[in-house]
Amino acid sequence: MKKIWGSLVFALILFAGNTASAQCSLCTKTAQQLGEGPAQGLNQGILYLAFTPLLIIGVLGYRWWRNNRESNPVD
Known part of the structure; x- marks a missing residue:
């Protein structure tokens, strides 16, 4: 969980200083x-x-992957 918060x-x-155009x-x-x-706002x-x-999908995908990996160990 700490890795997820750190990544967030x-x-x-x-992205705070990013000047991407998303319009x-x-x-x-x-x-x-205006x-x-x-316009920047x-x-x-x-x-x-x-x-x-996208963050929600990423967290759900990571949790699914982690749970699926634990139930199917690879030898």
Whole structure:
């Protein structure tokens, strides 16, 4: 469990300074009309909303893999 939390903290620190563009064409046009500050906030919100389901899927996949590995030992 400590490895999972450590990985999560590392990923959040890694993505904190990232300037990835996660906007569709409609969101980009809207963000351009809002200005620089709100556009960055919109982009960070989109990245946050995309990261959360991926994190949940990753944790569930890891737990499934770990439980499956323990029940089927390889000789």
